[in-house]
Amino acid sequence: xxxxxxxxxxxxxxxxxxxxxxxxxxxxxxxxxxxxxxxxxxxxxxxxxxxxxxxxxxxxxxxxxxxxxxxxxxxxxxxxxxxxxxxxxxxxxxxxxxxxxxxxxxxxxxxxxx
Amino acid sequence: xxxxxxxxxxxxxxxxxxxxxxxxxxxxxxxxxxxxxxxxxxxxxxxxxxxxxxxxxxxxxxxxxxxxxxxxxxxxxxxxxxxxxxxxxxxxxxxxxxxxxxxxxxxxxxxxx
Numbered sequence: 716x717x718x719x720x721x722x723x724x725x726x727x728x729x730x731x732x733x734x735x736x737x738x739x740x741x742x743x744x745x746x747x748x749x750x751x752x753x754x755x756x757x758x759x760x761x762x763x764x765x766x767x768x769x770x771x772x773x774x775x776x777x778x779x780x781x782x783x784x785x786x787x788x789x790x791x792x793x794x795x796x797x798x799x800x801x802x803x804x805x806x807x808x809x810x811x812x813x814x815x816x817x818x819x820x821x822x823x824x825x826x827x828x829x
Numbered sequence: 830x831x832x833x834x835x836x837x838x839x840x841x842x843x844x845x846x847x848x849x850x851x852x853x854x855x856x857x858x859x860x861x862x863x864x865x866x867x868x869x870x871x872x873x874x875x876x877x878x879x880x881x882x883x884x885x886x887x888x889x890x891x892x893x894x895x896x897x898x899x900x901x902x903x904x905x906x907x908x909x910x911x912x913x914x915x916x917x918x919x920x921x922x923x924x925x926x927x928x929x930x931x932x933x934x935x936x937x938x939x940x941x942x
Binding site for chain 2: 719755756757758760763773805817820822
């Protein structure tokens with residue numbers, strides 16, 4: 716199993732550009748998540764999905780969009796990049812929402828917006 | 830407001846020594862508490878998950894404790910190794926949405942030879 720994979724690893728965007736961060740998992744997990752990690756701060760939940768076709772906002776959803784057309788894939792879209800979106804983005808997945816289900820994280824995408 | 834505070838922010842120890850990292854939380858209702866290890870440039874990896882009824886849990890040289898009354902947790906690392914150099918993140922799950930996690934900012938540990 717590859718686990719949770721993310722592409723690209725690094726990206727530099729100009730203000731106003733758009734891009735999609737890709738995330739895929741091969742563990743047949745129902746739940747998938749997008750987080751951002753800013754320097755010196757805890758991870759913040761952007762969006763999550765409880766299954767194909769179902770998504771919901773997390774704590775910091777502004778400026779982002781997601782879709783979940785398959786169980787495996789959960790892309791994150793940035794429409795008009797802003798410097799405040801400079802961060803490291805992590806995708807994660809879990810089997811379900813039970814209390815002790817682990818979340819498995821991908822390696823992250825480091826995004827810089829200039 | 831749900832919060833997770835960790836101390837110290839950073840720590841340097843010599844290889845072979847023990848250390849203890851602290852976590853205080855104000856999360857209600859409490860569901861479970863997790864410790865993650867995050868190597869530089871990598872995603873977090875789970876070390877332990879503890880529910881309300883558990884007050885200690887081990888994973889090799891890592892031992893986590895939980896005091897739900899005082900809302901404190903600690904992570905003890907025994908006989909540290911160079912590979913323990915990483916950030917250690919305390920994460921608390923609120924009872925109303927167990928998959929929504931509240932992350933601390935982490936303790937950055939450096940183990941020196």
